[in-house]
Amino acid sequence: MEYIVEGIRHALRLIFSLDSEIFGIVLLSLKVSTIAIFLSSLTGVPVGFFIGVSEFWGKKLLVTIFNTLMAFPTVVVGLLVYSFISRQGPLGPLGLLFTPRAMVIGQFILATPIIVALTISATQGIDPRVKITAMTLGAGPLRTAVTILSEARFALMAAVVAGFGRVIAEVGCAMMVGGNIRGYTRTMTTAIALETAKGEFAFGLALGFILLAVAFSVNLLLHWLQSKRD
Amino acid sequence: MDTFQFEIRDLTKVYNGKTVLDIPHLTIKKGSIYGAMGPNGSGKTTLLSMLSLLLSPTSGKIYFEGIDIDEADKHVLRQKMTLVLQNPFLFSTTVEKNVAYGLKARGIEKGERKKRIMECLELVGLEGFEKRRADELSGGETQRVAIARALTLYPKVLLLDEPTANVDRRSVDVLEGILKELNQRFGITIILATHDINQAYRLADEVISLFGGKIAKSPVENLFKGRVLREKDIFLFDTGRIKVAILPETDEVSHISIPPEAVIISHEPISTSARNSFSGEIYQVADGGDSVTLVVDAGEKLTVKVTKKSFQEMRLNVGSRVYLTFKSSSVEVF
Numbered sequence: 001m002e003y004i005v006e007g008i009r010h011a012l013r014l015i016f017s018l019d020s021e022i023f024g025i026v027l028l029s030l031k032v033s034t035i036a037i038f039l040s041s042l043t044g045v046p047v048g049f050f051i052g053v054s055e056f057w058g059k060k061l062l063v064t065i066f067n068t069l070m071a072f073p074t075v076v077v078g079l080l081v082y083s084f085i086s087r088q089g090p091l092g093p094l095g096l097l098f099t100p101r102a103m104v105i106g107q108f109i110l111a112t113p114i115i116v117a118l119t120i121s122a123t124q125g126i127d128p129r130v131k132i133t134a135m136t137l138g139a140g141p142l143r144t145a146v147t148i149l150s151e152a153r154f155a156l157m158a159a160v161v162a163g164f165g166r167v168i169a170e171v172g173c174a175m176m177v178g179g180n181i182r183g184y185t186r187t188m189t190t191a192i193a194l195e196t197a198k199g200e201f202a203f204g205l206a207l208g209f210i211l212l213a214v215a216f217s218v219n220l221l222l223h224w225l226q227s228k229r230d
Numbered sequence: 231m232d233t234f235q236f237e238i239r240d241l242t243k244v245y246n247g248k249t250v251l252d253i254p255h256l257t258i259k260k261g262s263i264y265g266a267m268g269p270n271g272s273g274k275t276t277l278l279s280m281l282s283l284l285l286s287p288t289s290g291k292i293y294f295e296g297i298d299i300d301e302a303d304k305h306v307l308r309q310k311m312t313l314v315l316q317n318p319f320l321f322s323t324t325v326e327k328n329v330a331y332g333l334k335a336r337g338i339e340k341g342e343r344k345k346r347i348m349e350c351l352e353l354v355g356l357e358g359f360e361k362r363r364a365d366e367l368s369g370g371e372t373q374r375v376a377i378a379r380a381l382t383l384y385p386k387v388l389l390l391d392e393p394t395a396n397v398d399r400r401s402v403d404v405l406e407g408i409l410k411e412l413n414q415r416f417g418i419t420i421i422l423a424t425h426d427i428n429q430a431y432r433l434a435d436e437v438i439s440l441f442g443g444k445i446a447k448s449p450v451e452n453l454f455k456g457r458v459l460r461e462k463d464i465f466l467f468d469t470g471r472i473k474v475a476i477l478p479e480t481d482e483v484s485h486i487s488i489p490p491e492a493v494i495i496s497h498e499p500i501s502t503s504a505r506n507s508f509s510g511e512i513y514q515v516a517d518g519g520d521s522v523t524l525v526v527d528a529g530e531k532l533t534v535k536v537t538k539k540s541f542q543e544m545r546l547n548v549g550s551r552v553y554l555t556f557k558s559s560s561v562e563v564f
Contacts, residue, residue, distance in 0.1 A: 129319035136282055137332035138309035138383065147331075151322060 003201060010202030011209060021183075022203075026210055029187040032100050033168045036107035041160050044112045048119025048159075049149060053131075063120055069113030074106075078176030081106045085177065098179035103187070106173035111163035118159030122152040154226050161222045165215055188214075233296035235260045235387060235419045236281060241290035243276050243443075251276045251443040253290075260386075261417040263409070265434030267424055273443040274423035275316070278389045281421065282313035309336060311387035316395055316423075318376030320364035325356070325375050328364050332383045343382075350378040354408055370401030377408065388412070390422040394429065406433055431485045451533045452488035457481075464505070467563070472529040475505035475558040483563040490523070490535040492560035496553045497544065505558040508532075512550045522546075528554055 014022055051062060083089055085096040085105070096102045130151050134144040149156065171189035178185035180194060188211045195204040236258035243251040251273040258264055258281075266274045279285040280292060283304050292299045294307055312332065320328050326347060333343045351357050354374040359367075367375060373393065380388060393409070394402040410433065412418050424430050430437045439446040456469040458481045466473040467486050474486060494500070499507060510528030522541040524534045532554060536546070546552070 127319055129315060129317070130321070132284060132315065133319045133321075134331075135284060135308065136313040136315075137335060137379065138305075138312070139331070139335045140305055143335055147321065 007201035007205045011206035014202065014206040015209065019206075022206060022210070024183060025186050025188055025191050025207065026214075028100065028185070029168060029189070029211075030214070032103045032174075032187065033107060033164060036104045036167055037111055037160060037164045039104070039108050040111040040115050040163055044115030044163070045119050045149070045156060045159075047112075048116040049123050049145065051116070052120040052123030053145075053148065063117070066113050066117040066120065070117050072110060072113060074110060074170040074172035075176065077106055077109050078173035081109065081173065081177045097177065098181060098185060100178070100185055102177040103174050103185060106177050107167040107170070110170060110173060111167050114163045114166055115159050118162060119152075119156060122155030122159060123148060125155060126152050157222055157225060161218055164218055168214060168218075169211065233260075234258055234293070235295065237293040237296075239291045239293075241280070241292065242288050243273075243280065243285065244288040249443055251280070253277070253445055256438065256445065258419065258421065259436075260419055261413070262435040263413050263420045263422070263433055265422055265424055265430030265437045266440060267427060267430040267437055268440035268446075269425055271442075272440040274425075274440055275391055276443075277440070278313055278391050278421065278423055281387075282311060282389050283308050284313070309383070310385060311389065312380040312383055312385045313389040314373075314376050314380050314391065314393060316392040318372055320367070320372055320375055320379075322365055323363075324360065325351070325362050325364055325367070326360035328375060329379045329382055332379065336383070346382045346384075347378075350381045351375075353381060353411075354378045355404060370397040370404075373397050373401065373405065374408075377405070381412065384416075385418065387419045387421065390420070392423055392425070394424075394426075402429075409433060451490050452530075454486050454488075454530060455484060456486070458483050467561070469530055472508060474561055476561045476563055477559045478563055480563075485563070487562040488532060488556060489560060489562065490533045492556050493532065493534045494555045495524070495526075495534055495536055495540075495544070495546075496555065497551075499553050500555055502555060503557070504555045506561070507553060507555045509551065509553050512546060512548050512552060515546070515548055526552060526554055 051059065051066075081102060082097070085091045085094065085102055087097070096105070126148055130148050131144055134147045139147060169189060171193055174180075174185075174187050175190045175193065178187065178190065180186050180190040186194075188207045192204045192207050192211070195201075195207070234257045236256075238253050238256040240255075241251065241253045242249055266277055268274055276285065280287055283299060294302070294310075297307075299307060321331065329347045329350060330343055333346060338346075347360070348357070351359060354377055356371065356374055356378065359371070359375070364372070364375065373396065377390075377393070390409075394405055397405065406429070409420055409422070413420050422433065454467075454469040454474075456467055458476070459466045459468045459473065460481075465476050465479055467476050467483060469486075474488070476483065476486060494504075499509070508528035510526040510532070512524055513527040513531060514525035516523045516525075517538075518535070519538075521535050521537055524536065524546065526532050526534055534554060536544075
């Protein structure tokens, strides 16, 4: 019990002294996850929208696949990306293994199905009158699509935040393709895993608090945006 | 410009093997108000959806100002008209942005946009509502914003699906006034779907009665247009050809309907308490199973129903002279 209290005390000291190593780790985590989510949103939202609004053969199966992929084990994604970018892999010559870029790729693969699946349900949840109204007012296909997305904006924000929550907190993939290299590819989660294994509870706890704080702030931001409403 | 606003030929719409609309021929004149009337499921909404190019016909043709819509750019045609839904949807933003929507879609510049928005909000009596959030409005206000949103487009055709179904009585009067004014001031062709016969006849120049997806000859039989005359304490409705005693003591009647079942037919004038008695000649006879439908020319052609038995006992036939008698209380007024 004693060492936990001591750990928390030490963790708070590390946070408030703005420890440069912790600071660097947090920054890298945010950078990698933000880039990955940005790219995921850019692809996932249009793909999800298209699946959501159109009718085609095999749509149900596709939706089920994306729903399943939401729970894609991070180590499996790690393994997959690893096999592609390792020296013998097809993308080996690009030298991506154990770089932040590799982590972005892994996180992109993890987040995209979440954003796609949640965008599908967001667009399907939209009142069918939105499309009809846009059409009767003379909107073309593109403007109609943008209008539907705009009506679904809060659900879309939630989709993006869910994706971010998944990747900022995942450890398996970042560890495998990033390599947890100090000062280069060490993220909050990989650092926590390592420091705990080493018995450095204080360091791990400090990062744990920050990780929680980040997740909490992002959700708070979403909540604030939703309550603000336009 | 002698083309019709719309012309429909052999139009059908089939859903899941069921024909929901079947109109062999229908023309809509420019600058008139049409009331598409009928009960739920009669095909009113389907008709409006097809005229506004939201739905494609299963077969048949629709011409817009003489142009076959299948051969035209639908997007261009859609921008010439607009449909206001029964439960209009307002985008979750401000009233102003809602009204601006169609104008932006047409690439109309900001100054002109602002001008039209103000003009149309004023027209529907919602000036000062620009910054209000659309989802905080009442049902009547929502309907009026939707109409303003449609009007800013200066459409040639305004289609409305049950425009007053979800609004309070006071708003109904306001809305009907707006529609009349629009039609008179700007010559907009208006087609509205309604299940309210009174509204149809109050507003429309022509009423299209739909029943089971088909155009019915008349929704209510023996329907006459005219005005009320007063003779002493009796209220008479003058159709131009005959004068019919009516019960409600009001001048605000523009149409009457005489239910065919309410009319008594006889060879000789009969003395009863009924105020209406006309003599006429049987013009047409149609067998309807247990009953026979007669059309009697008594100044106006009146449809009368008799049982087959009476028809045979009375030896009625085309050309027979008969008397028609019915109570003033049986006359329906609109």
